[in-house]
Amino acid sequence: MSAPTVVQTLAAFAESAGRSGIGAELREDAARRVLDVLGNSVAALDLVPAQAVRGLIADWGGHPRATALGMRDRVPAAHAALLGGTVAHALDFDDTHLPSVLHPSASVVPAALAVAEAGGASGGALLDAVGIGVEITVRLGAAGYDGALRNSVFFERGLHATAICGAVGGAAAAGVLTGLDAAGIAHAMGIAASMGSGLLEANRTGGTVKRVHCGWAAHAAVTAAELARAGLTGPPTVIEGRFGLLHAFCGDRYDLAVITAGLGSEWELPRVFFKPYPCNHFTHAGIDAAIRLRARGVDPGDIVELELGAPTPVLRTIGEPPAAKAEPESGYHAAFSGPYTVAAGLLGGGGLGVFHEDFTDAAARDPRRLALAAKVRCVPDAVCDSIFPHQFPAVLTARLRTGDTLTERVDTNRGGPENPLSATELATKFRLNTEGRLTGERADALAETVYALARLDDLADLTAPLRRELARPS
The missing domain is CATH 3.30.1330.120 (2-methylcitrate dehydratase PrpD)
Structure with missing residues (x-):
């Protein structure tokens, strides 16, 4: 029997970790990612890109299944993920992994939240999926880091690895929550690899399209999992193949081994930096x-x-x-x-x-x-x-x-494992992000709900107040 391909190895890890759970410490870290994404997202609700996406998905319509931040009524899960990823990344306040130099939670968390709510998953399952999705995202991004160049090859080529890899990691998270087996999760990731994209020229010369990159990655993640469940398949060598993700985006300058080295035993998730400032x-x-x-x-x-x-x-x-x-x-x-x-x-x-x-x-x-x-x-x-x-x-x-x-x-950035933001600082960030939209009391209550996700059987305690209190005028 031939050895499993990279995507098959990642899918087996995702299926196993989703079934057994990622453990209390990693769930706690994942909850902090959820809180950080929600705070960053609430702060971005009135930006033009958020308004544009809200108007678009309202026009699209569809079956109401998941909460779209800033909208009173539920929308299809992929639409909720599109808006969620857009506002999560719109202020450049989202977390960062080094040395891959990408922002994993802005794509993974909105995709996972939408699918978890639509499917009636528990809070613990949501946290497991977030942890799995972030882990896969940053490992794929790290494969594109060139030690000789001392930079991401994705970045050198003007490619937004955050959106490219986030679509694949988000698809793994969505696949776990959808109940796909390892083969199905591999197909979901293989499908999403054809969907992730993003160019960084807007950073240099203008344009607001970058604010939608993570939204489209989250949308792709949810859609890919749904397509895999419906029977669509992805290539088994989608990561390492001649026309696979790494060669297509990085040429021959990538390190395949870092994707699976220590997978499941050495987690990158806790090494992802939180941002204290809402800028690059x-x-x-x-x-x-x-x-x-x-x-x-x-x-x-x-x-x-x-x-x-x-x-x-x-x-x-x-x-x-x-x-x-x-x-x-x-x-x-x-x-x-x-x-x-x-x-x-x-x-x-x-x-x-x-x-x-x-x-x-x-x-x-x-x-x-x-x-x-x-x-x-x-x-x-x-x-x-x-x-x-x-x-x-x-x-x-x-x-x-x-x-x-x-x-x-x-020499050492605030928010990383060597110079972490304290629990008080993260709570302050969330409260300031939601100021003017939530009272301090409501912000603290929502933060407590997020930190208690591992004990929640029903996500309505989180999603219902988000819809009720954050809806924007149509």
């Missing part, structure tokens, strides 16, 4: 460095010049083209700007240091922020290069009118 993760260490300079008493008015050192590969995202990064066209584009985010950190923000109010269109036009951003020069830094992409470090040097030069170096 590459900017976070620069923000922390700016906040440290501010804490040292630096007056932004005394700054003559700022130099932001970062890993060479990230400069294409946060520093190029320089003119566009110094004067971003919108609040969304400001979230991908090293100069702007340094300015925001120096001038003082809300939340955990910098928050949503720093990324409105009005804030992106603020003359004080733009004047400070214009003083920032983004350069490659050798020390940062040696650490990246296992962290996203930065070094910020301020030259002052007094002639003094002050430097802050940040």
Whole structure:
């Protein structure tokens, strides 16, 4: 008998972990992912992409089976996943895995939530599926990391691995919740591999399409599982084959072994970083460095010049083209700007240091922020290069009118296993994300419900208040 293919190995892992459960500690971590996604999603409900997707799925209609955030009535599960993934990723506040440099929960959690609700799954089953889906997503993304290049090959090619791999991992989660056996889960992943996509050009030159990438990945995940249940099949060598996912997207620059190494015994799930700031993760260490300079008493008015050192590969995202990064066209584009985010950190923000109010269109036009951003020069830094992409470090040097030069170096990102966000900080993030939409009391109650998911037989305790309290005007 021939050895199982990669997708068959992943499917066997998914089926087994779904049947036996992933364990209390990993379920607790998965619950934190669910809470984080829900908070990020609620904060994005009024954005134009969210409004566009809500209007679209309302026009589509269909059988009411799952909760779509911001809508009072249920919609088909795939439609709910489309909206859920869109709002989960729309603010770039979702978690990040390193060194794959992708955001797994924004696709997996909405797909799993929609299928779990539609199928009447328990909270524990939902958490198991989330953990399985995230694990498969980041392992696929890690296969595209090139150690010699010190970067993701997906990213080098302008491909959004988050959406590409998230569709496959989400399909595994949906397949588990749908009750597919290992063969069926393999087919679901094989089908989803033909659906995941996403180009990163919008990060460089504009456009809001990237905000829908994770929505489409979640939609593909749910659809793939439904198609597999209906009898559609995927190729058994969909991952490693000559025309499979890795070769198609990465050429010959991928590491197949990392996908299954230690699978089921060494989990990547707890190593996924939570974000303290609602902006591109590459900017976070620069923000922390700016906040440290501010804490040292630096007056932004005394700054003559700022130099932001970062890993060479990230400069294409946060520093190029320089003119566009110094004067971003919108609040969304400001979230991908090293100069702007340094300015925001120096001038003082809300939340955990910098928050949503720093990324409105009005804030992106603020003359004080733009004047400070214009003083920032983004350069490659050798020390940062040696650490990246296992962290996203930065070094910020301020030259002052007094002639003094002050430097802050940040090598370890907040929110990861080496510098985690506390339970209090995560609760604060959720409460701030839902401010203006939920009272503090309701936010705390929903957080408690999410943390109690492992004990819930019925998801209605979570989904009913989401529909009731978050519905937007039609």
